[in-house]
Amino acid sequence: MRRFAYNAPMTSTTTAPTLKANLLYPQLMQVSRAMEARLMHRMSINGHADLTMNLGPPLMLIATGRFRLNTLASKLGMSNQQCNQSLKPIERLGLIERQSDPSDARAKIIVLSEKGTRLITDAIDGIFNINNELEETIGSEVMFRLTDAANALCQQANLIGNVEHRIPFAGLAGISSRYLEKRLMELTKQQGHKHLQMSFSQVLGYMPVEQHIGITISELALQNKVSIQAISRIANELEGLGYVARVTDNHDKRVRRLQLTERGLVLMQDAVRSTQKLDAELLDMLGEKNKTALEEGMSALYRIMLKPELSDHDEDNxxxxxxxxxxxxxxxxxxxxxxxxxxxxxxxxxxxxxxxxxxxxxxxxxxxx
Structure with missing residues (x-):
């Protein structure tokens, strides 16, 4: 979670917290989504037009091993029920299969189908191409250190199966981002926000804090590339928990905006404290060298992917x-x-x-x- 937007909307006397958060987490989240969007665009051009952004994370994870539902759900930061729901459209496309677990005939493992394997082969080609393009921009040394750090993170956190070779960073960005989002959520839950869900970041992660202007459901759907109905469901849950409120737009009374409440501001402060705890965890897990490489590499990628030199002809920017x-x-x-x-x-x-x-x-x- 990045910016968290209590039971009333923020007023002019409400101020944002002065706690300093590590930019690694929001930068990784935004860069990973930009990479996934770029990959989905290329996959669509190459004949995989039925793919949507939300199908990418479970597919890429399944490609790294054979998982039971509960293990897959844990790695994706979902409940078993949510994970099962997310797999249904992938199954309808014929990309995965459920097979009997050789170690327990009562259990099922989720694996790629032949069609899914072909898709992943195309996706891997796309990932390597994207990775090479980014390496040319930030430099091979920075990308090498970043890739080493990301592989170390994913191995230490047991996010991927046994792989023989280093996985390029473009193939690990989404998995790493979701793991860190999940840990931030768990740490923030411990501070009294027990009803938090991973899906809440699709709203809370885009709530503007500084100008108190709020944001519409349409804007959130556009930024997440999901339906208005999907965002509305999340917004309703957050409103029920008292983290956001719907207010009338100052310039157009027909428009309703979501705005952070006082309780939402406390959530944001607690989330920032959680990033500080996660910093300590990462340092413990990776060591100073890899943690620094992760932060410096992400900062470089963020600058070129989300604040690049705009070009009149760069259609893949x-x-x-x-x-x-x-x-x-x-x-x-x-x-x-x-x-x-x-x-x-x-x-x-x-x-x-x-x-x-x-x-x-x-x-x-x-x-x-």
Whole structure:
């Protein structure tokens, strides 16, 4: 979880916490999602059009070993029921099978089907290509140290099966991110937030704190690339727990926004404390050298993947893809997509030449509409 947005919305007297959180966790979460989005885009072009972002994590994990449902659920940070639900669309696509466990005939293990194996082969090619592109940008030495650290983390945390070779970082980013999110959730639960779920990060992770502007369900669905109904269910749970409230937009009374409450602010403070505890865990697990390599590598990837030099012709640039999604969404529905916090974030560090290139893209989009 990154930014956590109590039973009333924050007021002008409410201030954000001054505790310092390690940027590794939000950066890893955002970079891993950007990598997954880039991979899904390439897989779609290569004929795997039925894939969605939420299918990637369980598929990539199943590709590393043969797991029982409870083991797979634990590694994904889900309950057995949630994990089983997440596997159903993958089974419908014929990508996985349930087989009898040789060690216990009463139990089932989940494995890739032949079709799933072919898909993973294509995905692995895509992962290596993405990894090579990123290595060219941040340098082979930084990527080598980052990959070593990520492999050490996944092995120490028992996140992957027995593998003969180092797995490229692009293949470990999502697994590592979900493990750290799960640990942050567990540590935060211990501070009195016992009803937290991994899915809550799809809302809490994007709640703007600084400007108290709130965010709409549509904006959250756009950023997570999931349905409005899925985000609404999570928002309803969070509202029931008193972490967020629905407020009327100051500029358009028809629009309802989710805003952090006072209880939500306490959650955010507790989550920051949890990151400090997790820092100590990581240092213990990895040692100073690997932990530093993980932090420095993630910082470098974050800068180039989420704050890159915008290009008029770089169609595979993840930041450009986010901007174009935003522009298309805004064109369809300015009221519901408008988000000044997101605009500031997306437009940060763009110089005049880059802005001109972006305006050219916008113009062409308008001509195509």
């Amino acid at each position: 993840p930041q450009l893809a986010v901007l174009l999604d935003y522009i298309r969404g805004y064109a369809k529905n300015p009221t519901h997509i408008h988000n000044s916090h997101l605009e500031r974030q997306l437009m940060a560090n763009i110089n005049d030449a880059q802005l001109a290139a972006l305006q050219g893209i916008i113009t062409r989009l308008g001509e195509k509409a």
